[in-house]
Amino acid sequence: MQACSKLPLLLVLLAAALLCSNVADAAENKRVLALIGTSSIKDSHSQFFSSLKEAGFSVDIKSAKDKDLKLKDFDTFLYDSLIIFAPKAAKFGGDISSAAILDFVDSGKNLLLAASSDASDAVRSLALECGVELDDKATTVYDHFSHQAAGGAADPTLIATAALVDSKAIFGSSPPKAPILFKGVAATVPSSAELVTVALSGEASSYSHDPKKAMPEPPSLPVGGTAALVSLVQARNNARVMVAGSLDMFSNELFDASVKVAASGAKFAKSGNKDFATAVALWTLGDRGVLKVGALSHHLVSDPAVEPSLYRVNDEVEVALDVHLVEGGKVTPYQADDLQVSFVMLDPYVRQPMTNDGAGRFSLRFTVPDVYGVFKYVIDYKHAGYSYINLQRVVPVRPFKHDEYERFLAAAWPYYASVASTMAAFFMLGWVYLYSK
Amino acid sequence: MRKISCLICLGLLLCIAQAQDAAEPEVQASSEPAADSPPKKASVLGVDSISVTVYAADGKKESTKKGKLDEALLKATALRSGQYVEVSFTPLLDGAPAKPQQAMLAAASKAYPGLTAYAVAKAQKGGSHVASLGTAAIEKQLGSLGGELALSLLLGDPAAPLGVSGSIGSLLLPEAATGSAAPKPKLLTAGHQPVNNFKPNIAHIFRTPDKRAPAVVSLAFTGLALAPLALLVLYLGALGVNFAGFPSGTAGLWALLFHGGIAALLGLYALFWLRLDLASTLPAALGLGAFTALTGYKALSALSAQRAAEAKVAAVAVKKAN
Numbered sequence: 203m204q205a206c207s208k209l210p211l212l213l214v215l216l217a218a219a220l221l222c223s224n225v226a227d228a229a230e231n232k233r234v235l236a237l238i239g240t241s242s243i244k245d246s247h248s249q250f251f252s253s254l255k256e257a258g259f260s261v262d263i264k265s266a267k268d269k270d271l272k273l274k275d276f277d278t279f280l281y282d283s284l285i286i287f288a289p290k291a292a293k294f295g296g297d298i299s300s301a302a303i304l305d306f307v308d309s310g311k312n313l314l315l316a317a318s319s320d321a322s323d324a325v326r327s328l329a330l331e332c333g334v335e336l337d338d339k340a341t342t343v344y345d346h347f348s349h350q351a352a353g354g355a356a357d358p359t360l361i362a363t364a365a366l367v368d369s370k371a372i373f374g375s376s377p378p379k380a381p382i383l384f385k386g387v388a389a390t391v392p393s394s395a396e397l398v399t400v401a402l403s404g405e406a407s408s409y410s411h412d413p414k415k416a417m418p419e420p421p422s423l424p425v426g427g428t429a430a431l432v433s434l435v436q437a438r439n440n441a442r443v444m445v446a447g448s449l450d451m452f453s454n455e456l457f458d459a460s461v462k463v464a465a466s467g468a469k470f471a472k473s474g475n476k477d478f479a480t481a482v483a484l485w486t487l488g489d490r491g492v493l494k495v496g497a498l499s500h501h502l503v504s505d506p507a508v509e510p511s512l513y514r515v516n517d518e519v520e521v522a523l524d525v526h527l528v529e530g531g532k533v534t535p536y537q538a539d540d541l542q543v544s545f546v547m548l549d550p551y552v553r554q555p556m557t558n559d560g561a562g563r564f565s566l567r568f569t570v571p572d573v574y575g576v577f578k579y580v581i582d583y584k585h586a587g588y589s590y591i592n593l594q595r596v597v598p599v600r601p602f603k604h605d606e607y608e609r610f611l612a613a614a615w616p617y618y619a620s621v622a623s624t625m626a627a628f629f630m631l632g633w634v635y636l637y638s639k
Numbered sequence: 640m641r642k643i644s645c646l647i648c649l650g651l652l653l654c655i656a657q658a659q660d661a662a663e664p665e666v667q668a669s670s671e672p673a674a675d676s677p678p679k680k681a682s683v684l685g686v687d688s689i690s691v692t693v694y695a696a697d698g699k700k701e702s703t704k705k706g707k708l709d710e711a712l713l714k715a716t717a718l719r720s721g722q723y724v725e726v727s728f729t730p731l732l733d734g735a736p737a738k739p740q741q742a743m744l745a746a747a748s749k750a751y752p753g754l755t756a757y758a759v760a761k762a763q764k765g766g767s768h769v770a771s772l773g774t775a776a777i778e779k780q781l782g783s784l785g786g787e788l789a790l791s792l793l794l795g796d797p798a799a800p801l802g803v804s805g806s807i808g809s810l811l812l813p814e815a816a817t818g819s820a821a822p823k824p825k826l827l828t829a830g831h832q833p834v835n836n837f838k839p840n841i842a843h844i845f846r847t848p849d850k851r852a853p854a855v856v857s858l859a860f861t862g863l864a865l866a867p868l869a870l871l872v873l874y875l876g877a878l879g880v881n882f883a884g885f886p887s888g889t890a891g892l893w894a895l896l897f898h899g900g901i902a903a904l905l906g907l908y909a910l911f912w913l914r915l916d917l918a919s920t921l922p923a924a925l926g927l928g929a930f931t932a933l934t935g936y937k938a939l940s941a942l943s944a945q946r947a948a949e950a951k952v953a954a955v956a957v958k959k960a961n
Contacts, residue, residue, distance in 0.1 A: 346741060346795025346802030356681070356800035367829045391827040396836070403829035406755055407793055407802065409741060420757045421780045426745070427753055427828030464801050516845075540837045553841040571843040584836040613851060616860035623868035625905045632901060634875060636894075636942070637884040 231488060232259045235273070235281040237266040237298070239288030243449075247287065250452045253480045257489055257530065261285075271296025273306050282311055283487045289318040289325050289449055300324060304331055312442045312486050316449040318386045333398050334389045334433045334445040337410045337424050343388045343431065343447070345408035350383055351464035360385045362463050365403040365427060366478070371491035371587025372401065372434070373481050374529075378474030381463060383456045386448025388429035390421075397435055399586045401444075401482055404429035407465075432482060440589045444486040452479050485587070489530055493589040496524035498579060500597065503567060512598040514606070515572045521579055522565040523556065525591070535562030541591070544580045547573070574601040682799040684739060686792065687729040691807060694773075696721025708792060713808030715787060723773020726807060729766050730794050736766035741795035741802065744770040746777060746788040746810060751822060753830035756780045756788070774812060782823040785814035890941030897938040900931030 234254065238244060244251070244263050251261050262281070264271060266288035272280060274297070284306060286294075293299070307313050313332070317325050319342045326336050345361035362381035366373070382402060388410035391398045403426075410424040411417055421428065432451075435443040450456055457479070461470040484490050501509055503518040513519060521543055525536040541564050545552040551571045556564035576598045583591035691712045692703045701722075704712045713724070730739050742760035756777040760770035777784065788810045795802030815822065824831060886894055904927050911920040 344741065344795070344797075346797075346799070347793075347804065351800070358795065358797055365829045367832070393823055393825060393827055393832075395827065398827065400827050400829045400832055406745065406747065407795070407804065409743070409757075411740065413740065413797075417759050419759055420776075421825045423757070423759065424826075425743070425757045426755050427830055428824075428826035430827065430829075465804075540835050542837065542840075544841075550841050551843045553838060555837075555840070569843070569845075572845050582836070586832070586834050611851070612854040612857045615857045616864045619861040619864040623865055625908070627868055627871055629898075629901060629905060630871075630875075632898065633882065634880050637882045638880045639883045 231282045233281045234259050234261045234283045236263045236285040246453050249454045249457050266291045267295045269295050271298045285314040287316050289321040292322045307441045310439050310441045314444045314486050316446045318449050329445045332435050332443045336389045341410045341412045343410050347407040347465035348405040349464050352460050352462040363405045367401050369587040372485045378477035380470035380474035382474045382478050384431050384448050385450045388424040390424050391430050399434045400430040401434050402432040403427040442486045491587045492528040494526045498523050498593050498595050513570045517570045520567045526562050541583050546580050547575045547577045574599050682733050684794050684799045684803045685731040689728045692725045694723050708805030711808045715809050715811045717811040720774050723771050725771040727769045738762050739794050739796035742768050743793045744772050746790050750786040783815040784822040785812050787811050886942050886945050890945050893938035893941050896934040903927050
């Protein structure tokens with residue numbers, strides 16, 4: 203009888219203990235599912251996975267063909283980011299279909315996709331859906347000038363490139379100094395793509411080619427800088443996708459390799475692969491370059507305490523926004539001078555950059571235009587490497603009231619004089635008429 | 640138990656010994672061929688003489704130059720719209736004509752480092768290769784780009800460990816029609832891609848207020864408007880106006896109140912114009928009006944009574960005198 207009464211209590215305590223351990227394991231936004239094509243990748247790419255773990259991410263490494271793979275449990279996502287290191291996988295196991303992966307990204311979650319020269323159609327179409335077009339099947343990136351020559355190697359497909367994007371958001375203040383070794387497939391990103399940043403390009407002498415086919419003419423041929431080796435996509439909902447043309451660039455072998463560039467002979471003790479891969483992966487997983495934005499506030503300059511529900515034409519107003527940068531869990535004020543705010547009614551009437559006070563507060567003072575109607579504040583901020591800021595706030599603008607116009611104009615003095623003289627004459631004549639003899 | 644363990648140990652030792660025996664002859668065998676064969680000599684790419692021809696838009700040859708790689712064959716040669724340059728050369732692998740995997744022309748912009756246009760060379764019958772690059776092809780890759788482009792030849796093949804590159808000279812493209820706008824290449828590169836979506840600033844231009852006549856005109860007409868009043872005062876003065884008929888006693892008091900009421904009403908009109916609204920003015924006007932009407936009635940009736948009495952006295956006096 204005593205045991206029966208204690209059992210429910212024991213069960214509750216056990217459940218609580220298990221729950222606590224689960225919560226402690228997976229910190230907010232840091233659950234990562236890594237799908238690998240072959241089991242050897244877990245060991246051959248161990249340095250990459252451990253660098254993610256060092257940054258506080260909990261990485262679940264599973265086979266891409268695992269039948270129990272699940273991204274969602276009914277409506278709750280089980281992971282915040284997905285790494286696909288399975289370039290040859292024609293399809294993925296469990297509940298993970300291409301549609302499920304795209305739904306994952308549409309919900310604001312992140313994706314790291316590694317391709318290769320023999321990438322499957324599934325991986326190619328996934329990259330294309332994310333805005334990055336990989337070059338045709340069986341093409342590889344060649345570079346006969348800037349390739350790895352350490353230890354007498356002469357493989358033109360293992361290229362060494364230092365053509366990185368200049369971005370403080372992705373690399374911080376110390377970008378990788380050594381060239382990055384790459385062996386895989388190139389992609390092309392058209393200049394009309396607003397959401398894609400090319401993180402790593404080939405050197406000017408590189409090109410993408412399938413030896414069994416004829417070489418097309420540029421611009422169809424990814425050649426030189428247009429061969430995008432690692433592309434970073436940030437969707438409009440701030441979900442991030444990285445498409446890398448090589449799985450080998452994340453391997454321990456290339457992380458630890460020393461580099462000798464064939465043409466110039468420059469020697470580097472260690473390749474820049476580890477620094478580059480870690481920086482780009484942490485950016486994609488949402489550890490760097492994330493902007494946190496407060497609410498847009500506005501008020502009349504003459505009355506800062508109140509947020510008016512409407513303006514009058516020619517009012518002096520101030521609009522302000524708080525923006526902070528989150529990097530590795532640390533929140534610092536965002537510094538930028540290109541954050542523009544527009545005051546729009548069909549077309550923008552005012553579009554000016556906001557001034558930054560250094561503590562994360564961006565503000566702008568301006569005069570409301572002398573046109574009345576329903577206006578809105580619009581902030582549409584895109585800076586490569588940082589989250590997008592999209593804010594809108596409607597503020598109607600009313601015209602002058604009847605008693606807000608100018609009075610006592612100089613042009614009216616004759617009229618005032620005539621009225622006054624009539625009144626004075628009437629008063630005087632009253633006296634004169636009654637009492638004059 | 641002990642016997643079995645001894646047997647197992649012996650078996651293991653035998654296996655190890657066998658493995659060592661098997662390994663040794665292999666090691667001995669493999670070292671000999673390595674020592675005997677000489678190291679493979681690396682293939683070297685090269686290029687024979689180069690011929691550069693400038694063509695006009697209609698295909699007519701304009702000029703030809705022959706020379707070697709790294710000789711500045713094109714010295715800032717200006718290309719007009721539609722013109723193109725054809726470079727023909729024979730690539731060599733270890734001295735013999737060959738078809739290298741990479742045979743390209745690269746035109747690198749000097750003003751915008753990182754923007755390069757390329758042209759792939761096509762093999763002709765007889766071993767020579769021809770590559771042509773013109774303003775149309777450059778525009779297709781780099782958009783509207785002006786200025787000097789450094790032209791070079793790139794040759795590479797997996798058979799040779801290192802490629803061959805050399806300068807052919809430079810081309811001069813006409814400056815872009817749009818002037819200072821940055822060129823928009825067809826494909827993004829890591830070094831040349833938009834950083835932000837900063838748009839041109841817009842500041843609202845307020846409507847200029849209507850032009851008004853100078854204040855002098857106003858003052859002049861104010862003077863004109865006040866002139867009749869001045870003339871009236873002068874005329875009354877000339878007529879010899881006096882206030883002798885002002886009543887005395889109670890009638891005088893009523894008269895003062897009456898005129899005071901009129902003055903108060905006129906003051907109320909002025910206050911309404913300056914400060915008040917209709918809601919506060921109308922009750923006051925009603926009140927003052929009633930007061931003025933009452934005192935006026937009293938004043939005028941007292942005045943007329945006084946005048947009537949005076950007239951009677953005057954009439955009696957006249958009758959008496961007569």
